[in-house]
Amino acid sequence: MRCTLSSGRTVPQGSFVEHKLSKGYQKATSILYMHPLDLMDLGIESGDRVRVTSDYGSVILTAEATEDIQTNNAYIALGPYANAITGGYTHATGMPDYKDIAVEIEPTDEPVPTVWELMEIIGGVRYGN
Amino acid sequence: MEIRDVPCPFCGCLCDDISVRLDDNRILGVENCCTLGNAKFLSKGRLQHPIMRKNGKWVEVSYEEAIDETARILSDAVRPLLYGWSGTVGEAQVVGVHLGEEIGALIDSTTSVCHNPSILAIQEVGHPGCTLGQVKNRADLVIYWGCNPIEAHPRHMSRYTTYADGYFIDNTVTDRKVIVVDIRRSEGAKVADEFIQIKPGGDYLVLSALRAMVRGRDDVVPDSVAGVKKEQLQRVASLMQKAKFGAVFFGLGITMSRGKYKNVRNAIELVSELNRKTKFTISAMRGHFNVYGFNEVLTWMAGYPFAVDFSRGIAFYNPGETTVIDLLERKEPDACLVIASDPGAHFPKSTIEHMAAIPTVQIDPCVNATTALCQVQIPVAITGIEAAGTAYRMDGVPIRMKKIIETNFPTDQEILERIVTRIREMKRDG
Numbered sequence: 001m002r003c004t005l006s007s008g009r010t011v012p013q014g015s016f017v018e019h020k021l022s023k024g025y026q027k028a029t030s031i032l033y034m035h036p037l038d039l040m041d042l043g044i045e046s047g048d049r050v051r052v053t054s055d056y057g058s059v060i061l062t063a064e065a066t067e068d069i070q071t072n073n074a075y076i077a078l079g080p081y082a083n084a085i086t087g088g089y090t091h092a093t094g095m096p097d098y099k100d101i102a103v104e105i106e107p108t109d110e111p112v113p114t115v116w117e118l119m120e121i122i123g124g125v126r127y128g129n
Numbered sequence: 130m131e132i133r134d135v136p137c138p139f140c141g142c143l144c145d146d147i148s149v150r151l152d153d154n155r156i157l158g159v160e161n162c163c164t165l166g167n168a169k170f171l172s173k174g175r176l177q178h179p180i181m182r183k184n185g186k187w188v189e190v191s192y193e194e195a196i197d198e199t200a201r202i203l204s205d206a207v208r209p210l211l212y213g214w215s216g217t218v219g220e221a222q223v224v225g226v227h228l229g230e231e232i233g234a235l236i237d238s239t240t241s242v243c244h245n246p247s248i249l250a251i252q253e254v255g256h257p258g259c260t261l262g263q264v265k266n267r268a269d270l271v272i273y274w275g276c277n278p279i280e281a282h283p284r285h286m287s288r289y290t291t292y293a294d295g296y297f298i299d300n301t302v303t304d305r306k307v308i309v310v311d312i313r314r315s316e317g318a319k320v321a322d323e324f325i326q327i328k329p330g331g332d333y334l335v336l337s338a339l340r341a342m343v344r345g346r347d348d349v350v351p352d353s354v355a356g357v358k359k360e361q362l363q364r365v366a367s368l369m370q371k372a373k374f375g376a377v378f379f380g381l382g383i384t385m386s387r388g389k390y391k392n393v394r395n396a397i398e399l400v401s402e403l404n405r406k407t408k409f410t411i412s413a414m415r416g417h418f419n420v421y422g423f424n425e426v427l428t429w430m431a432g433y434p435f436a437v438d439f440s441r442g443i444a445f446y447n448p449g450e451t452t453v454i455d456l457l458e459r460k461e462p463d464a465c466l467v468i469a470s471d472p473g474a475h476f477p478k479s480t481i482e483h484m485a486a487i488p489t490v491q492i493d494p495c496v497n498a499t500t501a502l503c504q505v506q507i508p509v510a511i512t513g514i515e516a517a518g519t520a521y522r523m524d525g526v527p528i529r530m531k532k533i534i535e536t537n538f539p540t541d542q543e544i545l546e547r548i549v550t551r552i553r554e555m556k557r558d559g
Contacts, residue, residue: 004329006312008381009281014139014165018172020474020497029474057478068314070356073329075313079474080498086477091389094245094436094452096477099386100329115474115498122478123485124501127180127187 029079138513141415141523215417218518275382331355473498
């Protein structure tokens with residue numbers, strides 16, 4: 001399913017800002033908010049996982065229904081999950097496209113990665129556990 | 130013990146009416162704070178020692194060794210990048226700018242990925258702004274465009290707009306109208322008198338339609354603009370023109386979406402248009418508690434508010450070229466110092482991939498996503514709780530941040546000064 005994805009602040013995301021490696025932060029930033037009709041089209045329910053793919057990458061997220069957005073739109077809290085599918089091109093303004101990202105969404109059984117795992121994919125080294 | 134009127138070091142609202150209850154140098158409770166500020170004051174868990182990566186493994190090191198290594202990395206670099214700055218005070222930012230000039234670095238702040246387009250627009254057409262006190266006491270119409278104050282600045286509405294008593298407003302609930310413009314029905318939209326739901330990427334069109342209507346040219350506006358009915362736009366244009374004092378607040382919904390700074394420019398020009406008929410102001414909802422402060426400090430010192438490149442020996446500013454994302458996307462930096470921000474969590478994947486590939490140092494109290502990209506991390510005191518200094522509220526009002534807890538951790542400023550001193554010693558010793 002083709003959707004337009006935007007990212008932004010949510011209270012749960014903001015509350016875990018000092019604890020970015022916590023499960024709470026991971027959960028808060030890996031929820032993909034979609035219209036219930038779109039979930040129905042995909043044949044999934046709230047809590048099921050989806051693979052979201054843009055021109056810049058792909059990431060596994062947990063879908064959640066909300067009627068606050070229109071169909072064919074999706075919303076995600078800002079953070080490493082959103083950025084796994086955000087491109088670095090800025091149209092010569094310095095500002096990447098954190099909103100209005102064209103994405104393909106499909107159901108999946110794969111697990112949602114942790115923040116450390118996302119950092120390791122791009123060459124980082126986790127600290128502690 | 131209770132300390133009153135503590136400014137909150139979270140968002141650009143910089144609420145300075147927080148009461149903190151302390152016992153034995155520990156915070157027991159916080160009053161008047163929102164959920165976000167509360168979480169910060171009561172946060173537990175931090176990095177206890179400087180850490181460094183040796184042979185692919187993290188090891189604890191002394192402050193001296195961590196500072197030595199940082200100075201060596203920055204001295205050896207041909208194209209160093211100094212990034213972050215919004216979560217610390219002006220006093221530390223000043224040292225950062227001196228450091229940038231000394232080593233010919235490119236210095237940029239989180240502004241680059243939040244309200245950079247707002248600054249570009251203001252540089253083109255000016256800023257009809259005001260302080261939040263003016264809005265609180267005078268505004269009978271408040272418009273939140275592309276921002277969600279309830280989740281991003283939770284006390285903005287209760288301190289300055291919808292729920293705040295105003296000196297010239299008899300009844301804030303009935304006399305103050307609120308319009309929310311957003312792509313989704315946010316929590317803020319649910320308490321608004323009027324909610325305009327725009328299709329993603331349609332802000333520029335809707336702003337242009339409203340400008341036409343304010344100019345009396347309803348005839349050029351089609352029946353529907355970016356998913357918004359003409360009747361609703363006419364209703365909103367009428368509300369705007371009837372207001373005695375209107376205040377527009379805008380957020381990343383228009384700075385990050387298609388059109389970028391042209392959206393903000395169009396919003397400012399709508400406000401200019403409205404000022405021919407009534408009194409209207411427009412302001413950015415700034416994010417980090419001192420993101421505005423870095424723009425002030427860099428402007429005093431280098432002449433430009435963000436994205437300054439000192440590599441030529443002079444301050445050079447060309448957003449789109451000297452902005453941090455473009456620099457990393459071109460894979461130019463060969464060393465990076467991150468302070469008071471977390472690009473690991475907030476930059477696009479391709480850009481942090483480059484940060485992980487070069488020697489990167491982070492100065493931050495907590496382990497965060499950027500930690501994984503670093504070679505060295507130096508923990509510091511938490512600014513606004515364990516360290517004092519000056520921060521600027523989103524409307525440009527400077528506020529003195531308090532130190533309410535004693536700590537053995539050094540401040541951002543102290544660490545930066547020690548790095549500068551060490552770099553000078555290395556230069557002198559050849």
